[in-house]
Amino acid sequence: MHTLEDLKAGRLAGISRLDLACGLEQFPQEIFDLADSLQVLNLTGNRLSDLPEDLGRLHKLxxxxxxxxxxxxxxxxxGQCPMLEMVGFKSNQIEQVSGAALPPRLRALVLTDNRIDTLPEALGNCSELQKLMLAGNRLSELPAALARCTQLELLRLSANRLPALPQWLLQMPRLAWLAYAGNPMAAGLCTPADPGHCQVVDWQHITLEQVLGQGASGVIHQARWQQQSAPVAVKLYKGEITSDGLPLNEMSACIAAGDHPQLVRLAGRIDNHPEQLPALVMQLIEPSWFNLAGPPSLDSCPRDCYPPQRRLSLACVRRLAGGLASVSAHLHGHGITHGDLYAHNVLCDDAGGCLLGDFGAASFHPLDGSVAAAALQRIEVLAFGVLLGELLACCEEDCEALRVVQQACVQPEVLRRPEFSEVCQQLRGV
Structure with a gap:
């Protein structure tokens, strides 16, 4: 984190990234002195309510x-910044979005947790838009012109006021990661009030130990449970909106998903936390397991980042692909789309064993055989196809049969993609 004192003293000349969080109420004019080098400007966590009219002077931003x-x-x-690609205004009080505010090269727009009820039709002019984060607003419809954004890959619509998903959305050729839980949609598209049977665990029987990890939706602890000798994991959910949606929707999806070898086993639900925090008791994963990839970077967005040394045997790739297709078919059979089928949400071991985690973007779809339900499932098949392509890029040897499966999953016509049961059958023959 930089300081305002260093900025004003000219000690930051030539930097490409500036991070300032110091209670700013006005945009420091000294930022313009960095115009010839500044590419990333992070003013998160201040008290700003406007930006200068001549912001376009930051011509490399x-x-x-x-x-x-x-x-x-x-x-x-x-909108006057000629090189601006990524814009993030999460957790403000934004009510209005003008078409003039959209830069010509926009690739990612994050407006999560605001008060937006309408978006401009001009959004459809953002031909390079790949990532659009709108969870936690007041939208009751999407601009029809958004259908022209054929490069869109990731869309978050959870916790709005949408009564339905528009038909054109289900036909977008590159949309792979979609979340829409927490909207007042038809019954099959809503999170069920009763997601299924789950053992209730008494908080008094739980002893929390060290923190294992912390994400947008909650904190995971190692813990002891009186009912068994082996340690468990306990996830305490927060109440705030996340970039993907509402933590309680995530919790319901975890319960509704049931058991599968590629899912972290759920032991029970805690209802009597002293602070009324919802919580789940889960299987504790061996520390030798690791994330298959890291999350997207500013440059790679919306694609994952793999360690440059990550190489996988063909046997490992086959096992990973089979496991992920199998668990996806299982989820779809329970009316659940994961919404975030990414390598960074996959824990694996050296032999290709895998577990799919993070249900923060999960949504429900009907099991009625409708075209809409089929399209929602095939959108996730595209996500699997992207992931399989990444695995093949890390593979030590080529496999034409796997490439045939991968190409079928990523074809642009949504309903021509196979469903996951077909993918599983094809992989068994590879």
Whole structure:
């Protein structure tokens, strides 16, 4: 984190990234002194409510983050930045978004947790848009022009006021990661009030130990449970909206998913936490397991980042692909789309064993055989196809049969992709 003192003293000349969080109420004019080098500007966690009208002077700026401020509108001067690709204004108080505020090269727009009820039709002019994060707003419809954004790959619509998903959305050729839970849709598209049977665990029988991890939706602890001798994991959910949606929807999807070898085993649900935090008791994963990849970077967004040394045997790739297709088929059979089928949400071991985690973007779909339900499932098949392509890129040897499966999964016509049961059958023959 940089300091305002260093900025004003000219000690930051030539930097490409500036991070300032120091209670700013006004945009420091000294930032313009960095115009010839500045590419990433992070002003998250201040008290800003507007940006300068001449923001376009930052002619090399590619990334702008202004989350957790006091904006009530998306400043139109953003649209004047010729190189700007990524814009993040999460957790403000934004009510208005003007088409003039959308930069011409926009690839990612994050407006999570605001008060937006309408979006401009001009959004359809953002031909390079790949990632659109809109969870936690007040949208009751999407602009029809968004259908022209044929590069869109990731879309978060959870916790809005959408009564339905538009038909054109289910036909978008590159959409792979979609979340829409927490909207007042028809019964089959809503999170069920009763997601299924789950043992109730008494909080008094749980002893929390060290923190194992922390994400947007909650904190995972190693813990002791009186009912068994081996340690368990306990996830305590937060109540706030996340970039993907509502933590309680995630919890319901975890319960509804049931048992599968490629899912972390769920032991029970805690209802009597002293602070009324919802919580789940789960299988504790061996520390030798590791994430298959890291999450997307500013440059790779919306694609995962693999360690450069990551090489996989063909046998390992086959086992990973089979396991992930199998668990996806299982989820779809329970009316659940994962919504975030990414390598960074896959834990694996050296032999290709895998577990799919993080249900924060999970949504429900009907099991009625409808075209809409089929399309929602095939959208996730595209995500699997992308992941399989990444695995093949890490593979030590080529496999034409796997490439045939992968190409079938990523074809642009949504309903021509195979469903996961077909993918599983094809993989068994590889």
């Amino acid at each position: 590619k990334v702008l983050f202004c989350s957790q401020n006091r904006f009530r509108h998306l400043p139109e001067s953003i």
